[in-house]
Amino acid sequence: MGVGIEVINLNAWYGTNHTLQDINLHIPANHATALIGPSGCGKSTFVRCLNRMHETNPIAKVTGTVRIGDLDIYNDAKPVEIRRRVGMVFQRPNPFPTMSIYDNVASGLKLNGYTNRRVLDEIVERSLINSALWDEVKDDLKKKSGASLSGGQQQRLCIARALAVDPEVLLMDEPASALDPISTAKIEDLIFQLKSQYTIVIVTHNMQQAARVAEKTGFFLNGRMVEFDSTHKIFTNPSDKRTEDYITGRFG
């Protein structure tokens, strides 16, 4: 089951560049939350702070509190433990090119020392079913490389890989921006189904996409969160002038 995320006074830097400033918000459990805003507004940095990927860059710095469920991720646990509970899907599909489809999905478990074959088989099948890829790949699981799939299939493979470690939260950083419309529609359907089991945070440039998949939407601008509200409210009656300008296409 998904858990809620509480963000308190989050600040982040790249070198001297203050990319996130005083972010406070509550992301509800088992819902999809969309983050929108122009390029460079900090929304990608924000999701990368939720699984401590931001700090993998040597010049990056973070202050503030992020609570995932009951866990204060910057004080109570190591980054690797957080990342097992908070899965991530990246902008460009990035399957492991030397691994089979099966091994890609099982990689998170295998690389953490999990070896029980029967359980792995089950988890791989369930994850691929959940990511709506099973029917397309079930005959080639161990024969084909993850890199041999089409872009849309690769992205669903990456989702399956993230689901296999059984996270509570799924972060998606523009998961469909490199995909064609049909693959995009499949990913969106998937998000719709997955949010019953996971808390989903999705960064997107595509405002229709945000409107289609998310109950809540946050609007980021220049490293600050301008507005956070129900998606319906953001797109029909935003309280901030800047949100309205962005939504109506006056900039960004």
Add this chain to the structure above:
Amino acid sequence: MKLETYKFRSRMRALTDGAVTAMAILATVLVVAPLVAIFGYLVFKGASSLNLAFFTHVPKPPGETGGGMANAILGSGILLAVASSIGVPIGIGGGIYLAEFGRGTKLANAVRFTADVLNGVPSIVMGLAIYSLVVVPQKHFSAFSGGVALGIMMIPTVCRTTEEMLLMVPHAVREAALGLGVPNWRSVLSITVKTASPGIITGCMLAFARVAGETAPLIFTALGNQYWSSSLNQPIAALPLQIYVYAISPYDDWHRLAWAGALVLIVLIVLAVSLVRYVTSRGVLKGAS
């Protein structure tokens, strides 16, 4: 644009295209030609002296006909096994450090610089160094010291190609592993190195083929041997050494054996490299890049 101008430019483009293609083909021929020429000449001079005895007998004393290089073939094999077991792990380990753990540190820069300098050390100097560091303290020439000399010569090539190949692995692949909660060391070994392994293996093969033909570092270390020996503690024969000794000898019979030895050396290197390629390419999946 006028039609005339258009036609003229189009013709010029076709001409340029043809010229560049021709130059590329010429360059390819020039690259391949020396290899084909050398190999052809070796076959021409050496193949006639090849017989079963060459692979099964040890050298005969001067004046007697016949004899072979069986001990030198075995000796080269032993020397290269020792060399690879030193050069490959140290080289790959150093390359992993340079690309993954030490990036941007002073130590890494020093290691990289040292590797490049080591690569430029003349092989005869390497032989002398190992002579004073291994042979003199042990008080005798040995297969071991020859293997050490060759092994150290492999390190810089293996190290730098490993580094280059690891740096070519896309950042996205590393992030994917980290995003799954995989510890960094595990992600480096199981994901990054594995993804780069075809290139790393090529680097090892390059280093292997290069030292397989080295003579100078063996003169003061392995020394050479006219008799059977497979001991690491005894002087040992090696194909390049044997070729050298036979080629500068005054006997026609030995000259012919030297040509045959050179042919065998090249063929064995090609076989060894092909074998490693074949073994490591099995299990590569459909569509893997």
